[in-house]
Amino acid sequence: MAGRLALITGGNGGIGTAVVRQLAADGYRVVTTCLDAEAERIDAWRQQLREEGVEVDYVVCNVADFASCQKMAEEVEQTYGPVDVLVNLAGITRDTFLHKMGAEDWDAVLDVNLDSVFNVTRQIVPGMRDRGFGRIVNVSSVNGQTGQFGQANYSAAKAGMHGFTMALAKENARKGIAVNTVSPGYVNTSMTAAIPDDIREQIIAQIPAGRMAEVEEVARVIRFLVADENGYITGANIPVNGGLFCSF
Numbered sequence: 001m002a003g004r005l006a007l008i009t010g011g012n013g014g015i016g017t018a019v020v021r022q023l024a025a026d027g028y029r030v031v032t033t034c035l036d037a038e039a040e041r042i043d044a045w046r047q048q049l050r051e052e053g054v055e056v057d058y059v060v061c062n063v064a065d066f067a068s069c070q071k072m073a074e075e076v077e078q079t080y081g082p083v084d085v086l087v088n089l090a091g092i093t094r095d096t097f098l099h100k101m102g103a104e105d106w107d108a109v110l111d112v113n114l115d116s117v118f119n120v121t122r123q124i125v126p127g128m129r130d131r132g133f134g135r136i137v138n139v140s141s142v143n144g145q146t147g148q149f150g151q152a153n154y155s156a157a158k159a160g161m162h163g164f165t166m167a168l169a170k171e172n173a174r175k176g177i178a179v180n181t182v183s184p185g186y187v188n189t190s191m192t193a194a195i196p197d198d199i200r201e202q203i204i205a206q207i208p209a210g211r212m213a214e215v216e217e218v219a220r221v222i223r224f225l226v227a228d229e230n231g232y233i234t235g236a237n238i239p240v241n242g243g244l245f246c247s248f
């Protein structure tokens with residue numbers, strides 16, 4: 001929606017880039033957070049998007065760190081103005097069976113995937129409440145709904161995200177704020193490319209659609225949920241999983 005400001009954490013990843021493209025096409029001003037501009041080669045990424053006619057800015061921020069998020073939110077507000085749309089997308093995996101999992105694998109995944117949602121959203125929600133408008137999407141995973149081998153940490157974090165979504169949706173439903181979860185299944189990104197080939201083939205064989213999702217297919221759902229027109233879908237968990245997990 002023309003002129004609205006969208007903040008996307010980890011927007012320079014696979015799904016994030018598709019979200020940036022689609023929201024920019026709808027007329028949003030888009031800002032992403034990134035952990036380390038140099039390591040993530042964000043200038044090259046921005047240049048590539050600029051050549052396509054897509055403008056996106058970034059703010060360096062460690063979403064796992066509350067103080068860093070506070071600073072990021074101040075910087076975003078001062079530079080670009082109030083945030084209308086927040087997409088919590090930053091996420092990592094540290095896959096290993098629980099009986100081999102170190103505390104650092106647990107902490108890293110919970111900090112980046114779940115604590116981050118509190119750290120960032122806590123900065124943004126008060127302004128949304130004051131202005132009486134906001135759209136928040138938390139990007140979870142089918143593996144938060146089903147559990148997955150090697151992902152006790154990731155599945156716990158992703159399941160936790162939707163509990164957060166539901167509570168926040170209720171707290172803010174009368175303030176013009178819609179809060180939802182999108183739970184992608186297996187998506188064609190660098191994250192799924194890191195799954196051992198034989199295991200990935202086994203997983204794809206279990207997907208009724210017979211393939212992984214493309215990033216645009218996930219982005220389209222996020223685009224729909226953050227639109228001004230969507231005020232009444234709130235507290236929902238929308239699956240984008242090719243039929244891998246069907247539920248009421």
Ligand code: CAA
Nearest residue numbers: 093095096097141143148149150185186191192195196199
């Ligand atoms: N389904 C069925 N069996 C599985 C399995 C799966 N998804 N994952 C592992 N196994 C089985 C293996 O086939 C193997 O069985 P056998 O002993 O009978 O041969 C056994 O578990 C041990 O597996 P590994 O030999 O691979 O053991 P490992 O310790 O080297 O690695 C693992 C274990 C880390 C779980 C590894 O198998 C793995 O990376 N699995 C994929 C995990 C996964 O799906 N991650 C999702 C990443 S993408 C993502 O997270 C995005 C999203 O939101 C969907």
